[in-house]
Amino acid sequence: MREALLQAVNITKIFEGKTRVEALRSIDLAINQGEYVAILGPSGCGKTTLLRIFAGLTKPTTGKCTFLGEEINKPNRQRALVFQDPRLFPWLTVRGNIELAIKKQAFIEANERIVELCKKMQLSEFMYSYPHELSGGMAKRVALARALAGDPKLLLLDEPLAHLDKNIQLSLLNELHRLWKDGLTSVLVTHDVDEALMLATRIIILSARPAQIIANQQISLPFPRDPLDGEFVQLKEKIMKINSGVGEPE
Template sequence: MIRVERVSQAFGTVGALAGIDLEVGEHEFVAVIGRSGCGKSTLLRLIAGLLTPSAGRISVADEEVTKPRRDVSVMFQRPALLPWRSVLSNVLLPIEICGLGDHRERAHELLALVGLAGFEKRRPHELSGGMQQRVSLCRSLIQSPRVMLMDEPFSALDAITRSELAEELQRVQLELPRAVVFVTHSIDEAVLLADRIVVLSPRPGRIHQIVDVSIPRPRALGQAELDEVSRELRGLLSEVTA
């Protein structure tokens, strides 16, 4: 579904990424981890068509990415909900912008899927941070995207809420599978969610190693098998910063 071929990115004289080769399957969940400044978010923006690579080529569904696509959604660190709109209206915003007709039934289904049935008329200020991110997740799903790009979507939340939302995302992916690229600083999140984990080296970011996570789903934080993979990833991150 996603193909990144020999992609490099520089901002002036500063190299952000160098020689990235990566493929992501149609329903595959790939996490990207690495130290701050290694180019994780830059890679996501390149796939989204928000940046143009300095070198190399990126394609989605065999079409070169030259601009943002309707079948690719992006979820950022903060929910960015419009405060004057209700929960339901915030979820439907992409549909209105693209003029895609009536998706209210689907919006209600998505809100029920993430445990927000009954909150459709609430405003963002009436919701907790975790609930706001659930609304943002529904908004990312409302167009039935083929690809979801997620840039540390839970990083601003407390540890308990963050763990709950990671497990919620796992459940959503099992019910509504699609290609996902998930940037995170959390090794535990990556191991819980991903089929493969890409470890980037420091700037300019290069792929140091890709780790397969073959543990059956559903997974739960604290599983012994997950802890083994987490230890392997910590060792790899130590290698690239030594």
């Protein structure tokens, strides 16, 4: 039995405003070390809210969320959140943006770390470029590099491939797979079943608002995965059925 890295117990989130919105209801979930968990669900169901709770940016109304046995009550670089939009500071270069996440350390060490991360994320040529000079895909890579600069134990990804063209999606997908293969436990929020099936070792499907877990499916397809492979297609159909509320949850 692997150690649960992140544990959510009976998480409920209600937004009180002009209208009361119940986003999440009774979510119980454990994410183990070494897993790649994809959270699927209809648009606006509360996937991002759940990810924000994991990150410590949003507090659950009821329930408890722990990371390495400690209750999550504020953000921490060990749980690196990559937002849907890259959110790079426009006044800093790529280098400066990545540097933001580096803990206080000697200049030479920090410099080495930034160079290494830029190399890893294929950003070496753009180290001194400003965000407005980057393409959408490059900006996402910088956001990912910034998240990695804090040496996280858990990577939280909010629709990392949204609004990118196919080629860039594919290259970023490989990057995300490589990071997981190198030992980084990851949680991916997406509405794209293909994306989830290409990366995840487990898929969690949420219902429409208020979101509840309606399926928790282990994915044992071997890597590298081929979207045209028969087993992949079968699994995709099954998940799509559940996702659209037709299939039987497991």
